[in-house]
Amino acid sequence: MMGTPAQSVVSDDIENLRHHAYRIRRNALLMGEVQGQGYVGQALGIADVLAVAYCRQLNMRADDPEWEGRDRFLLSIGHYAIALYAALIEAGVISADEIDNYGSDDSMLPMSGMAAYTPGMEITGGSLGHGLGIGVGMALGLKRKNSGSRIYNLLSDGELNEGSTWEAVASAAHWKLDNLIAIVDVNDQQADDRSSTVLNYEPVADKWQAFGWETWRVDGNDLTALVEAFDQAVNSTSDKPRVLICDTLMGRGVPFLESRDKTHFIRVDENEWSLALQQLDEVYGISAEEQS
Template identity: 85%
Template sequence: MGVEQNDIEQLRQHAYRIRRNALLMGEVQGQGYVGQALGVSDVLAVAYFRHLNFKPSDPEWEGRDRFLLSIGHYAIALYAALVEAGIVDEQEIDNYGSDDSILPMSGMAAYTPGMEITGGSLGHGLGIGVGMALGLKRKQSASRIYNLLSDGELNEGATWEAAASAAHWKLDNLVAIVDVNDQQADDKSSTVLNYEPIADKWQAFGWETWRVDGNNLEALVEAFDAAVNSTSDKPRVVICNTLMGCGVPFLEERDKTHFIRVDENEWSLALQQLDEVYGVTGQEQKA
């Protein structure tokens, strides 16, 4: 699959709108894991708009690829992508996190079209992905499983049990995506339990491995294309180093913790800076 500059520009626009959707949802509740959402938007843009096979009008279509959000607190990021993909109606942004909303603040499969699993108990997503990928294999399905997990989840033994199982069963239809932003609830991920060398560990567990700048669209496209098009019988992992708050300069520079605080008067500033970074005018937003 060749990479044209027009492809990159289209992905850049998807990433912009994913970021904007996430900020708009954060503004509704005055909170949310927007730092992670901004950081992982480029990854979601490449996954959803270059590789995932899905039907917006039929989120449960049997032939779809499955995108599993292991890190349930990243739900605001996935919702933003699902809105951009046309799976969730844009009007639902205004209902984010409210009673009876289909967009609860932590991702739950029973509520949201396109949300394949209920995440949040960290370390479970890859194991579920292994089971799904094995099931698809036995059904002789051409569909793939994509599983987004975090560097903090590499603390969990269950993640590595799943990694070993995936290699054992030769699950070449499974693509893990690791978001490395070096933050988790108690401290920096590398301080709580050093995860390096990540790539060597995945390779030792029998996975084809790529490590890239997760905010560089060209690098992401190259890695995802290689992972999806590989003829190896191994599972694949794309390790993405991301910057929390990416796309909003004052949030990029803010001291990083697991939860980036955005004050009430800062939401409009965040949206304004995002538009400026992408060179988007008010008229273009409405278009």
């Protein structure tokens, strides 16, 4: 049966997670401002998911990102690197001093994610459709080592166009990889058009369920719903792999970017970066004094 988050109030510090999500969004905007570009629309949209993952859910050590007992978070969508860097900074894996080096020569924060450069970046993503297959291999390897660690794999709705993704989905169910949690960012945008127009993925939850996965579909910008879904996925006693399908809004938290005509790459003009930061602070009720 397809899972749905419980309606009960989660006894978690949602306000604390809200602050982490704010900081992740702010980190991403500051990095984007350095180069005058970046996939900040996706970063703003996925920030709440990353806040729950990195500031509540993942078993990890910020001072030892290669600790053998860690949970692995795989970024299949390499162009979301700015979002993951923002989360790794908030989690203390990367120093905030690196923000000013984003996208620069020899920086540990290249514009597309590469594992060799960045602490906490588990794989080099970007060739879309490969991440979940890598995740299946890692999850199977951990099983054979009798490890209690989990694999989390963030992929995009556009990656559901790739046949290799569905091969990985089928393989994970076959091997009963209950230590694998996929997270699908459904923002309905990809390079050529809306994802649903290029190749309609609905009914996406039913498809994952039919492939043998425990499935939750949630508002990916609702922290309470995300906490409940993550908890249910982690605490399930099923032997199935799990997937969280997260509907997100590109540009979330910055009203003029939320309402801007959406494309795969949201243009932010030079004079708009300061406005974006100002609006983010206003949405979260953060004063200028608190930022100083």
